[in-house]
Amino acid sequence: MENLVSASLLAADFSRLGEEMKRVEASGADWLHFDVMDGSFVPNISFGEPVLASVKGLLSLPIDVHLMINEPIRYVEHYARLGASLITVHYESTDEPGNVLKKIRSLGCKAGITVKPATDVEVIKPLIDLVDLILIMTVEPGFGGQAVIEQTLDKIRKARAFADASGRRIYVQADGGINGKTAGRVASLGADVLVSGSYLFGAENMAENVKVLKNAR
Numbered sequence: 001m002e003n004l005v006s007a008s009l010l011a012a013d014f015s016r017l018g019e020e021m022k023r024v025e026a027s028g029a030d031w032l033h034f035d036v037m038d039g040s041f042v043p044n045i046s047f048g049e050p051v052l053a054s055v056k057g058l059l060s061l062p063i064d065v066h067l068m069i070n071e072p073i074r075y076v077e078h079y080a081r082l083g084a085s086l087i088t089v090h091y092e093s094t095d096e097p098g099n100v101l102k103k104i105r106s107l108g109c110k111a112g113i114t115v116k117p118a119t120d121v122e123v124i125k126p127l128i129d130l131v132d133l134i135l136i137m138t139v140e141p142g143f144g145g146q147a148v149i150e151q152t153l154d155k156i157r158k159a160r161a162f163a164d165a166s167g168r169r170i171y172v173q174a175d176g177g178i179n180g181k182t183a184g185r186v187a188s189l190g191a192d193v194l195v196s197g198s199y200l201f202g203a204e205n206m207a208e209n210v211k212v213l214k215n216a217r
């Protein structure tokens with residue numbers, strides 16, 4: 001089966017958001033990845049609710065929200081109302097990950113959990129019944145355009161094992177530094193959703209690069 005591709009908005013040209021979203025839609029990408037950063041959980045501030053409201057009207061693809069914010073329980077309802085299909089939260093950002101995941105599902109969204117590079121992926125195991133997606137950060141969250149951290153790769157294999165053992169369809173997503181060179185490695189370790197920002201938005205022909213990611217093995 002082909003990998004799913006989630007195009008990361010962070011790398012878009014925001015002065016031409018309308019055209020950029022048309023480009024994503026025409027590229028064959030499956031989802032739009034929406035990175036919310038609060039300047040506290042991660043050392044950078046990106047964008048939030050008003051931008052999601054605008055973007056939602058510009059394309060019809062499912063929106064995959066990645067919350068890199070403290071106290072995500074205070075915000076998940078806003079993102080669900082604005083039309084997110086899937087909301088992923090960081091294990092490290094909350095002392096009640098189970099409740100946040102339950103809340104996301106109760107709002108009609110799919111729920112994802114993620115860990116920073118230094119966090120052991122084993123922490124996800126007790127939460128497995130509450131998740132539809134496990135996101136493995138292959139870079140330190142906060143910025144686009146970084147290179148994959150080699151030591152994070154084995155977590156993809158472990159996440160795939162947890163997902164398969166659950167008996168349900170749980171996506172394993174890789175995020176950070178994914179391009180034509182690295183996609184094959186993360187896919188062969190078990191990632192089935194590849195997030196990519198600079199490799200897609202920096203492309204002359206986005207559709208061509210989406211195809212490379214979809215077929216990476």
Ligand code: DX5
Pocket residue numbers: 008009010011033035066139140141142143144145146175176177178195196197198199
């Ligand atoms: C990083 C974000 C990523 C980022 C990926 O904190 O979570 O989604 O946009 O960008 P690239 O593909 O350029 O590494």
Ligand code: ZN
Pocket residue numbers: 008033034035066175195
């Ligand atoms: Zn992300």
